[in-house]
Amino acid sequence: MSNDSSSEAHGLDHGWPRSPLVVGALALVLFVVTAAPGVLWGDSAKLTLMALDVELIPQPGGHPTYVLLAALWVRLWPSNPAYALNIFSAISGAIAVGLLYRSLRFSLGTAAAAFAAGTLAFSHLFWNSATLAESYAPAAAILAGLLALSVGYFDDPRPWRLWLAALLLGLGAGINSIVVIALPALAIPLIHRWRQTGLRHVLPAVLFAGLGLIPFMIAGVVTGGGIWSFMAAAGGEFAAYAQPPSEVFRELLRYPLYLAYQVPGPQGLVLIPGLVWLWRHRRPELQVYLGVWVLVVAFGALWLRQRQFLILSVGAIPMAAVAGAGFRWAIDLAAARFQRSLERVGIGVAVAAPLLLYALVPALSARLGVDLTGGARTVPYREMSYFLQPWKAEVTGPMRYADEALAILGPEDHIFADFTLARVLRYRQRVRDASPDAIIEIDSYIITGDSDGYIARLEAALEGGRVFLADNESDYYFLAALGGRFDVTPVGPLFEVLPAG
Numbered sequence: 123m124s125n126d127s128s129s130e131a132h133g134l135d136h137g138w139p140r141s142p143l144v145v146g147a148l149a150l151v152l153f154v155v156t157a158a159p160g161v162l163w164g165d166s167a168k169l170t171l172m173a174l175d176v177e178l179i180p181q182p183g184g185h186p187t188y189v190l191l192a193a194l195w196v197r198l199w200p201s202n203p204a205y206a207l208n209i210f211s212a213i214s215g216a217i218a219v220g221l222l223y224r225s226l227r228f229s230l231g232t233a234a235a236a237f238a239a240g241t242l243a244f245s246h247l248f249w250n251s252a253t254l255a256e257s258y259a260p261a262a263a264i265l266a267g268l269l270a271l272s273v274g275y276f277d278d279p280r281p282w283r284l285w286l287a288a289l290l291l292g293l294g295a296g297i298n299s300i301v302v303i304a305l306p307a308l309a310i311p312l313i314h315r316w317r318q319t320g321l322r323h324v325l326p327a328v329l330f331a332g333l334g335l336i337p338f339m340i341a342g343v344v345t346g347g348g349i350w351s352f353m354a355a356a357g358g359e360f361a362a363y364a365q366p367p368s369e370v371f372r373e374l375l376r377y378p379l380y381l382a383y384q385v386p387g388p389q390g391l392v393l394i395p396g397l398v399w400l401w402r403h404r405r406p407e408l409q410v411y412l413g414v415w416v417l418v419v420a421f422g423a424l425w426l427r428q429r430q431f432l433i434l435s436v437g438a439i440p441m442a443a444v445a446g447a448g449f450r451w452a453i454d455l456a457a458a459r460f461q462r463s464l465e466r467v468g469i470g471v472a473v474a475a476p477l478l479l480y481a482l483v484p485a486l487s488a489r490l491g492v493d494l495t496g497g498a499r500t501v502p503y504r505e506m507s508y509f510l511q512p513w514k515a516e517v518t519g520p521m522r523y524a525d526e527a528l529a530i531l532g533p534e535d536h537i538f539a540d541f542t543l544a545r546v547l548r549y550r551q552r553v554r555d556a557s558p559d560a561i562i563e564i565d566s567y568i569i570t571g572d573s574d575g576y577i578a579r580l581e582a583a584l585e586g587g588r589v590f591l592a593d594n595e596s597d598y599y600f601l602a603a604l605g606g607r608f609d610v611t612p613v614g615p616l617f618e619v620l621p622a623g
Contacts, residue, residue, distance in 0.1 A: 140232065146220025149243045153212035153252040156513035160521045161204035163504060166255040167520070167545035170196070170204050171552060178341035186337040187296025188257045204549065207255035208514075214259040215252025218266040218439065219243045225270035226443060229404055230450045233465040237472055238446025241389045244476040245442065247435035248384075249512035257298040258432045264294035265304055265436055269410065269443075272307040276314065276406045281323045284308070288327035292334015300436055303421060306413025314406050384434065385441060388471050392448025393441070399451040400444065411440035484510040501542055501593060502615045524550035526615050527592065531560055534587030537616065538580065538599065541565045543592040564598070573603040580604075580619060590616040 173192035199206035226235035251258040271287040294301030400408035418437035484507040495509040503519030544563040567576040
């Protein structure tokens with residue numbers, strides 16, 4: 123097995139940019155131009171509120187490292203906090219693209235590294251995560267850095283590479299716990315280099331990983347939570363959202379469709395050759411990429427279906443690296459005089475093909491009756507193309523919904539809303555310095571199926587003013603239970619609850 127496959131050794135530079143800053147800057151332009159202009163549904167609004175309030179929660183879903191970074195960032199850009207965090211994701215995505223390019227340029231050559239960078243930047247799920255305020259793009263930047271250090275450790279096992287990777291692992295866990303799937307990226311190099319390094323590199327790495335968890339510790343001190351409460355919260359979240367075994371198997375069968383849509387065009391055709399090329403020339407790297415990718419797919423199959431779109435976005439990084447190796451395989455097969463033309467055409471198609479596919483697929487899937495959204499729920503002013511098109515520059519539905527809903531609300535009125543809509547409403551009230559108490563979040567009633575408690579809370583709210591439902595989703599708002607006692611009447615984007623008759 124040879125690890126001597128550098129671009130310099132094979133002369134495959136051909137004028138492509140050597141600096142990852144250039145590639146990262148191009149990705150940044152793409153992500154900034156297509157970033158959402160304001161607040162988006164669900165977790166995007168939730169994380170923006172947490173950043174504004176510096177809400178530190180020592181739990182896997184608390185994202186304490188992300189909250190600390192985001193809290194600083196929104197204070198540097200106070201005029202539109204939601205847009206500021208969308209740009210934070212864009213910058214994070216661009217960093218991930220630049221780091222992947224830097225990592226692969228020396229092992230695959232600049233053309234193949236550029237192909238991989240383009241594959242990552244235009245992969246549907248990754249591009250999508252880089253245009254909205256979620257923790258997945260910053261997590262991807264951490265993962266890209268960790269993978270680059272891991273791959274570099276094979277060729278030059280300096281301890282600082284491993285220690286910095288361990289620090290990133292700890293920090294990444296506080297950005298999004300999905301980063302923990304990068305453990306193979308640390309374990310595999312250690313196994314390969316064990317005779318040379320032994321415990322001399324491992325024990326400091328454990329210390330550095332612990333240092334990366336300091337934001338979790340800070341959150342624990344602030345809230346008074348300890349390690350047992352952390353473990354209980356992690357177990358409770360997993361129990362609440364994990365899929366049963368039969369569903370997991372079904373989800374795994376669906377991943378070829380996700381894969382085909384995530385890596386459209388020629389990239390998908392070179393994945394298998396990429397695996398072969400890496401097996402022959404960079405086998406330890408292949409083990410790292412496959413280890414991370416398999417864990418991403420397994421975790422995605424276990425988790426709530428709607429979250430798979432974002433969970434799988436970090437898996438685009440090892441997939442793009444394999445696609446780059448497949449492109450290197452194609453370059454190696456071509457005659458020397460055709461290599462430069464192949465590089466230009468291949469990279470050009472790799473950029474253009476996704477744009478065409480993303481433009482066509484929403485209409486085509488609707489015509490064929492095929493649901494590619496993972497069964498996502500319909501909410502006001504959100505079309506299903508929201509999930510199928512990664513660009514979000516024209517997505518103003520959440521802001522429109524919140525403005526129209528709050529314009530209806532009087533001083534003593536209340537809106538009953540589930541999490542997805544409640545956080546958008548609360549965000550708009552927060553930036554307007556209005557009281558968020560008018561928004562009553564009903565997720566606790568939904569999770570437990572407590573229709574009696576829900577109705578009792580609704581009746582109490584009616585004594586002080588009008589009551590509106592944020593949506594008419596029957597399962598979420600217990601419409602069947604309300605039917606005999608109340609009338610539900612549309613008022614703008616809301617639904618007013620009135621006594622029957």
